[in-house]
Amino acid sequence: MEILIRQETPEDYHETEDVVRNAFLNEEYSDKTEQFLVNRIRKSGAFIPELSLVAVKQDDEIVGHVLLSKIQIVDGDFSVNSLALAPVSITPEYQHRGIGSQLIWAALEKAKELGYQSVIVLGHKDYYPRFGFKQANLWNIKAPFDVPNEVFMALELAEGSLETVQGVVQYSKAFDL
Template sequence: MDIVIRQEQEDDYKKTEYVVEEAFKTAEYTDHTEQFLVAKLRNSNAFVPELSLVAEHDGEIIGHIMLTKVIIRNDTKEEEALSLAPLSVLPEYQKEGVGSKLIEEALKTAKKLGFKSVIVLGHDQYYPKFGFKPAKNWGIISPFDVRDEFFMALELEEGSLKDVSGLVIYPREFLE
């Protein structure tokens, strides 16, 4: 299957939000508001346009990924990082490698833009294949009540989390 990964454009927004809604319709752990989160994040200070990507097949958007800025804060310092959320693929295209292509391109772009690390709250059997490890390995704590194995971090630059620890501060849009 031919997949084109590109930056999301403003005229994609409605279609992207439809893809996000459909992707999470039958998901186990969701409040079914991810499409609204995407819309809110686009209007936030955390939004990085180059890190909102869509996957197209035959000219149709079938997937979307968004990485937005977060802060990892402890008593002595703050470190900027990214949050991977959400990753969405239309149900009929899931398990075809679309999500993997979106993640790989988003991580590559994030590294090119100079970001050093990415946080994800997600499936512990899926994200480790991209290099994600439990965030607790670095002393990075989730603000959400989740099991450690579901809250993960990835160094985009080797050693970039060596001296980073603390609570992840998400944009308020995640908490609304």
């Protein structure tokens, strides 16, 4: 099956939110509101249109979505810009076909092109390391909430970009409920 990865457009928003909602309907660790998170991020200063990507089938049906948005890593008065990878959504009937991986690789590559230095993810400990993510605590980067170290990860988009970074991740207000 051929999949096109492209930037999401405003005309896609309704269909994308359906994909996000359906992707998390049966997920055990979901509050079933990820589509609202995507909507709030789009309306916030954390939104980067070039880093909101969709996976599209040949018939123009959207079957996947990934979003990278602006965050900060804060240590006292010092802060560093970074990105949050959240959420990654694939329509259930198209899951486990590599579409999520295609979206993530494309988003990471685009983030590099745009000059971003790092990405933070809260996700499955066995999935995200394939993209180069490592436990964030290796850089003394912490989540703003209690979470196991193995699921809170960071990725350097530029080699050494996190070597002098430490602190607590500060998500945009869009993540607040």
